[in-house]
Amino acid sequence: MAGITNRAFRKICTFWGAQFSFTEMISAESVVRNFKTVQRMLPKDEPNVAVQLFGNDPKTLAQAAKIVEPYAAWIDINAACPVKKVIKKNSGGALLNDLERLEKIIGSVKSSVQKPVTVKIRIGFEKNILDQIVHSCIKAGADGIEVHGRTVVQKYSGKAFWDLKLSQYGISTAVSGDIFEAEDFHKALEMSGANSALIARGALRKPWIFAQITQKRTPKITEIKETFTKHLKMQIEDEGERSIYKMRQFVAGYTHGMRGAREFREKFMKLNKPEDMEKAIEEFFNSFLMNECNNKIVEWIEEQS
Ligand SMILES: Cc1cc2nc3c(=O)[nH]c(=O)nc-3n(C[C@H](O)[C@H](O)[C@H](O)COP(=O)(O)O)c2cc1C
Incomplete structure (x- = not known):
């Protein structure tokens, strides 16, 4: 989560039982042009953290991915963010409206790094076109996807859609959205067919939610x-x-x-x-x-x- 999942908070989540985490989304442009300004966002002494990049230009994203690769467990590309400033630059969730570009970005990042490349997506920009998006990601060589079960236009309104049928795709998948309790975690995993489930706002509300899931205990x-x-x-x-x-x-x-x-x-x-x-x-x-x-x-x- 931008502005939230810095090193200290990621380590707290890991302490409670999170099995992996992501950096805040980092501008690929900044990595390439002004690395010093983003260096503090990168993992340090953390084994299982993906570095998430956002941007619009395949070449810049590939360059940025190469630079951050030594810090990352894997590289994640943001094609989900609904924030106006990001969408205006045709980045984040806007890429779901331009799957050809998304494919070029994935392909270009894939060929510049050795580590796995995953893509964070939503189910569509305005309407649910998840199947089409996932096929684009797979065609371009993505090793995995994380799906927030809402459209970009929806932002955070309504309820996240978990019936995503993700097991059919044969790549690593994660479900995201509205997981606030341990029961939500299990239900979202079962309903979506995903390999893993992500917790964002739920970790901010209750960082020990990971202990409730992995150790079945609520801390004193x-x-x-x-x-x-x-x-x-x-x-x-x-x-x-x-x-x-x-x-x-x-x-x-x-x-x-x-x-x-x-x-x-x-x-x-x-x-x-x-x-x-x-x-x-x-x-x-x-x-x-x-x-x-x-x-x-x-x-x-x-x-x-
Ligand atoms: C404050 C905030 C910042 C976020 N920043 C990011 C981000 O940088 N990258 C990303 O992929 N998703 C980001 N998200 C979206 C979450 O990862 C997640 O997909 C979404 O909030 C739905 O999950 P939740 O119901 O568990 O919060 C952010 C969400 C919030 C609330």
Whole structure:
């Protein structure tokens, strides 16, 4: 997810059990012309991260893929993004309206790298033409596809379509869209016939969703507190103290469903020093645990009397 899945957050997802992840989408043009500006987005000490590129020119994408290949577990091409700025440049989801170009991009990237090449797609631009899109990807040599079960025009409206019949294609497939709980994960996998399922917004809302799926367990509040603090430290270590504002987008997830969370979030949003954030996390979670403990004691006393 652009603006979200940086190194620190990817590592947190891996810690909870995600088996692979993707970088934020990276402009192929920037990789080729101004590598320094995008270098921090690339995986470092992470074994199973695909680097996702977006762009429109087959040659530039091929050059960019070659440059990022040493950092990547594999290369992923974005043909799904519905954001206006991206579509205007005939990149992302706009490529689903120009399958000939998409094929050229895939072919050109494939021939410039050794590692596998996958393509992130939606079911169509305006209407469902998934079958046609998948055949184009296969014809051009893609090793796999990830399908968000909506059209580009739909953006995030309606419900993601999981009945994708992906097992018929004989390449590696992943289903994406509206997986917010472990049950959704299993249902999406079964309904789509995909080999794997991707979690985007669900990981932001509840980063430990991966533990619920892979280990069938929900972590204790103390574990969530420790991970929140660890995440903050990793963010600082990787991108410096000035980047801690990025932690604000995770606070709702880490405190999801907890009593007093709204007030805490409001307070947290105003903090801009690492030590203040760390202290606030410590105080909020400790006071939550203390209240829970008191409530249990009261319940026990009431049961006895
Ligand atoms: C804030 C945000 C940023 C996203 N950025 C990307 C991206 O860079 N590349 C990509 O392939 N998909 C991106 N997506 C789409 C997700 O990968 C996913 O396909 C979509 O959100 C549906 O899945 P979900 O219901 O699990 O969120 C983004 C989604 C969100 C909400």
